[in-house]
Amino acid sequence: MKKRLMLAGFAVALATGYTLPAFSQVKPETLVKQRQAAMTLQGKYFGPIAGMAQGKIPYNAEVVARNAAYLDVLNKMPWDGFAESTKDLKDVKTAALPAIWNEPAKFKDAQEKFQGAVSRLVAATKTGDETNIKAAILEVGKGGCGNCHQNFRQKD
Numbered sequence: 001m002k003k004r005l006m007l008a009g010f011a012v013a014l015a016t017g018y019t020l021p022a023f024s025q026v027k028p029e030t031l032v033k034q035r036q037a038a039m040t041l042q043g044k045y046f047g048p049i050a051g052m053a054q055g056k057i058p059y060n061a062e063v064v065a066r067n068a069a070y071l072d073v074l075n076k077m078p079w080d081g082f083a084e085s086t087k088d089l090k091d092v093k094t095a096a097l098p099a100i101w102n103e104p105a106k107f108k109d110a111q112e113k114f115q116g117a118v119s120r121l122v123a124a125t126k127t128g129d130e131t132n133i134k135a136a137i138l139e140v141g142k143g144g145c146g147n148c149h150q151n152f153r154q155k156d
Ligand code: HEC
Pocket: 032, 035, 036, 037, 039, 040, 042, 043, 044, 046, 047, 071, 093, 094, 095, 096, 097, 107, 110, 111, 114, 140, 141, 144, 145, 146, 148, 149, 152, 153
């Protein structure tokens, strides 16, 4: 059974020209690029709604609901990019701090806090309560992005 599954996976890899991680290691430089890309997209979709919560941009409930839903997916993507293989790279521009690998439980906790805050934001967008929604956005920023960057990202 296992062997058949493996063969099936291999056939898919061959047919699509796409090799699964089990068949080839992704290059550390690529992992860094990909995790930064996921972060950049989080910035893209969080920035405007943070501006709305702060009263800097006119509030738009539809954009908030859409962006919250996007973040709810994006917030699962960056983490496998912080693989051990990316720990001591030279000649790669990264702001990841060693604490990510020295304190893995704390890093994981920061991810979960962030994901929890996004889940609460998604739930809030379904109530239509603007005050609540704005508070939930600010909490994603402070308890989510901000909390982790504070401890795990190099300040520029
Ligand atoms: C659990 C930790 C964590 C959370 C939560 C988190 N980040 Fe990050 N973020 C990082 C780390 C670490 C880096 C540095 C990655 C690198 O340079 O390799 C980073 C980098 C970035 C970057 C720079 C990307 C680049 O191209 O170099 C942006 C933008 C960013 N984060 C936005 C956000 C936003 C917006 C949120 C919340 C919606 C968020 N992040 C949540 C850890 C986190």
